[in-house]
Amino acid sequence: MPAAPPSCLTRRQLMDRVWRAPLGQIAAELGMTANGLAKLCDRLAIPRPARTYWHRPYADRAALRPELPPAPPDAGETIQLRIPRQSRRTRTRLNPDERREQLLDAASVIATAEGVQDISLNRVARAVGISEAQAHNCFGRRIDLLVALARRELAAIEQTRRDVISRGDDPVTSVVLSTIFYLEESERRGSLLQALLRVPEIKQILRAEREELRRQARAPVLASMQARYGMSAAEAEGANAILSAIVRRGGSLLADGRIDHDIATRLCLSIVLAGMRSNAGGAAATPPSAAPGQRSPPPSAGR
Structure with a gap:
């Protein structure tokens, strides 16, 4: 009985296979078509031999094989090839x-x-x-399938975010956990979700839903910032928007493979925690006579 096709491979393992035998043979071993395997190799920047390669003497072939280049920004090193088929x-x-x-x-x-x-x-x-x-x-249409897939990814991220935040005993811990979680999810799920959200029709369909998710996530954070730091609603909204944009950008770079996970985590956490310290410092500088929800003007005001 022939062996079942593997469910996943690394880029290195796939390159070793396509340079071992002609593409049609390897595609059959993987349960794919030759055209599908060629497209997969091209998308993952995996070099594949020309047809004339197999007409050359075996001893000459090793010198013609190139090195495996780095993975493209939107691809990882592990490739999932199939899902188990059911009876x-x-x-x-x-x-x-x-x-x-x-x-x-x-x-x-x-x-x-x-x-x-x-x-x-x-x-x-x-x-x-x-x-x-x-x-x-x-699913009535292809776009319905794609939108449902994007919704599922967003829902999974949101549920995990809430679970992570609930484990924090104080605001600082909650923010740290939330930031670490977001970056981890960006690395794990980000490439798929970003690819889906780059489709204009999907982005348009989900625009209102995503904004509502953001609003719900922001509401308790903004209320906490106003209560802890004496910020106005506008100040809290602005500070949260800036820090959130930084973390989202870090997640985007991580999902695209343009930044290392440890670097993304260190930079985003340092900026977010510095922002929280700045907010706390501003609250400490508010004089007792200031009305609730008001802040003293910055020292440079009026200069």
């Missing part, structure tokens, strides 16, 4: 919600390995072993 009997027992999740899992694998542009209802249906008509029963 027909198991598939018939799936309820609509389970079927939707199965299709979303398949779409996530395809998007991660080959890019969002290669997702179609026909493709995800084939990945889980059902007909395209059955997939249309779950």
